[in-house]
Amino acid sequence: MLAIILTAVLGTSGLVAVGTQYLNTQSEGIGPVSVQNESVSFSSGSNTLVDDPAVTAQGINDGPRTVKEFQRDQEFSSFALTWTGIKDVTAFVRAEQADGTWSQWYDMEPLSNEDSGTNGTELIWHGPTTKVQVSTLNVDIFGQGEAVSGADESGQEVPAANAPAEAPVEAPAAPEELPAEAPVEAPAETPAEAPVAEPAVAEPVADYSANDGLAPLPSNYGDIQPVANTDDGFNAVFIDGNADAGVGIDNVADTDGMPKVISRAGWGADESLRCSRPTIDDGVSAITIHHTAGSNNYTQAQAAGQVRGAYSYHASTLGWCDIGYQSLVDKFGNIYEGRAGGMTNAVQGAHAGGFNQNTWAISMMGDYSTVTPSDATLKSVGELAGWRAKVAGFDPTGRDTHYSEGTSYSKYSYGTPVNLPNIFAHRDVGTTSCPGPAGYAQMDRIRDIAKQKYTSLQNGDLGGTPTTTDPTSTSTTPTATNKPETPAEPDAPAEQSSEEDILATLLTGGSSSGTDLLNGADTNQILTGLGSIAAVLIAASLADGGLNNIIGNIGSNNGVPVLNDIKLDEIIPIIDTVINLTGDNKYSQGWNNLNNTIGPVLGAAVGGETTVKYASDQNSEVSFVPFENGIMVSSPEAGTHGLWGAIGDTWAQQGADLGPLGLPVSNEYQSGDQLRVDFQNGYITFSPATGQANIHLN
Incomplete structure (x- = not known):
C-alpha cells in the first residue's frame, strides 16, 4: 500500500550507536586468494x-x-x-x-x-x-x-x-573511428578557460532544449x-572469486572515528595483480555513490568473493591495475577497503569517467534498480561517507563545482563546470542509471547519515553516530571552487511532519494560498492504496528528498501551480513483472507506434500495468506502465499515450492524473516551432529555443 511506502520514505531512520574498534588495516588477514x-x-x-x-x-x-x-x-x-x-x-x-x-x-x-x-x-x-x-x-x-x-x-x-x-558471410565494414574526447589527463580542478573566479554555476537541471524536449535515450540509437x-x-569473461576462502571480518579501522572496515588483506587481495603505484590527487572534494549491479541474493562469504572477482576483472581484464572503487559495502553493512593506497589518502579511482579526479567512490554491492538498499547498507554507506568527508574537510550536505574531464561515458564534455552535491550519484555525471532508481532515491538519506557522522566526529565523539537523523536537513550554499568550505554548524533539527500534513500541504498549495493543487483530490485519495498516478509520483519525489520548495512554476503556466522535483523517469514501478510489449494489447500497440513515428523515446519498460483506484468523471478507469524515460497512461475515454521529457515532467508536476489537465489525448507532435501534447482539459507546449514548458487550460 502506498501509505506504507510513504511512511517508509518519510519516517526518521533509527541508527544504533555502536562502539568502533581500531586496528591496523595492514594486518595479515586471510592472505592472497586465487580467483x-x-x-x-x-x-x-x-x-x-x-x-x-x-x-x-x-x-x-x-x-x-x-x-x-x-x-x-x-x-x-x-x-x-x-x-x-x-x-x-x-x-x-x-x-x-x-x-x-x-x-x-x-x-x-x-x-x-x-x-x-x-x-x-x-x-x-x-x-x-x-x-x-x-x-x-x-x-x-x-x-x-x-x-x-x-x-x-x-x-x-x-x-x-x-x-x-x-x-561464412562477409562482415560489414567497421564504423569510422569516432573523434576522441579531450584528454582525460586534464585536471578536475578549474581549467584555464574556466577560472575559479567566475560566478557560481547554477544547480544542474534536466536540460531538454538540446534534444527537442525529449528525455535522454537509453543508448545513442x-x-x-x-x-x-x-x-x-x-x-x-567468466570469473569466480572463490567464496570458500571466506573473509577476515576482524580486520577493521586504521584511524580513530573510522567505521569498521575489512582491509584488502582481510578480503584476500592478491597484491601481485596490481601493475602500478596508486595515483594520489591533491585532495578529495566529493564522494560518488554506485551500485555493482547483478543479483542481491548472496551470502557474506559470497560478498567477499564478489570483491575479489571485481578486483581481478578491473585490474587484469580491463587493465586498470586495481579495483576501480575506493570502497564497497555489501547488503549486510560490511565495508571493504577498495583501491590500494590508504583510505585516508586521496587515491584516484576508476569509477566515474570524467569525474575520477578528486572524488572518492563507495559502491553498494547489488542491483538497486527496484530494490531499496538495506538499512545496514545505508547506515554503513552514510557513516563511511561522513567519516571520509571529515578527513577531507568538506560538508556532506554541501555543494561544489567540478569540471568534467571528458570521456564518452560522461554526461558532460571536457571542461564543463557542473555544480554537484558533495555526495552525488554516478548517474549525476555519467550516462548510466547507477546506483539504480531505488538506490538513487536514498541519496538524501545517505547524506543525512553522513552529516550526523561528520558532526559527531567534529564534536570529538569517535564512538558512533546519534540515534536519529534530521529528515529536513538542507544543502549549504553552492560555491564555485573545488576547495571545500569550512563546514557550517548543523541547523537545529526540525520536527517531522506526518504524511497527512505534508500531503495536505501539497493538495492546498501551502496553508496560506488555499490553492487546490490536485483538482479536488483529498488526502485519503492519495494515501489509500494505489489511489492515483500522482500518489506514486509524489512517493518517488519524497523518497528522493523533494520536500523543499514544494510549490513552484515552470514557464508561464497561466496560474496553474506545480510540484517541484517530480520527474517521470523516476516513477516507482509497482508491478515487478515487466509488461510484454510484443503482444497485441493497447500498450504494445502504443509503444510500437511511438517507436515507428518518433523513435525509442520511452526506452524499455521497467514495470507492468498498474490500475489505480482514483477515477474522475472524465475517466472510468486509469492505468499506467512506467518506462526508463517516462510513462504510458491509458483510460477508455482518453486512449493510450506516452509522456516523456519536459512535457511529461510538466504534466506530472501539475498533479498528473489528479491535475487540472486530466489525461493525454495525443502523443507529442510538432506545432509550429514548438512541441505540443493535448490533454482532456488543455495542452502543454515546449519551446526548444527557450527550454520552457507552458501549461494552457481550456
Missing part, C-alpha cells in the same frame, strides 16, 4: 533460440530471439563482456540455477577505460553456475551484419541449428553500428 578469471571469444558460444517475453521485450522485433549460450566445465559466479575500441553494446545475461531454472535477465551496463583500449560491461554477479545465456543488441552474432535480432537477409529469425557462430566481427576483441 578464476577466463576469457573466450564471444563467437565461440552457441546460438540458441529463446522464446521468453522478458528477452523479447529487450529488442524491437516480435517473436523468439537468438541468444548466445555458454557452457563451462568449471563453475563460475560472475560474467562480463569486453571489447576493444569504442562500441555501443547493449547486453543482458541470465544464469542457469541449481534446479535447472533460469535467473532473471541482468542488465549489463558498460564501464569505460578508454586509455587502456579495453572496454567492457559491469561484472555481473549471478551466483554459482556452469551455464549462462547472453542477449545482445548491436552485436552481429552471425557474422551477417544484422545488428539487432539475428535475422537473416529475408528478415526471418535464424534458428540455432542453421546459424553457426562463424557464418542514431549512431549505433553493429560490431563487425565478434572475433575481433569481443570476449565473454
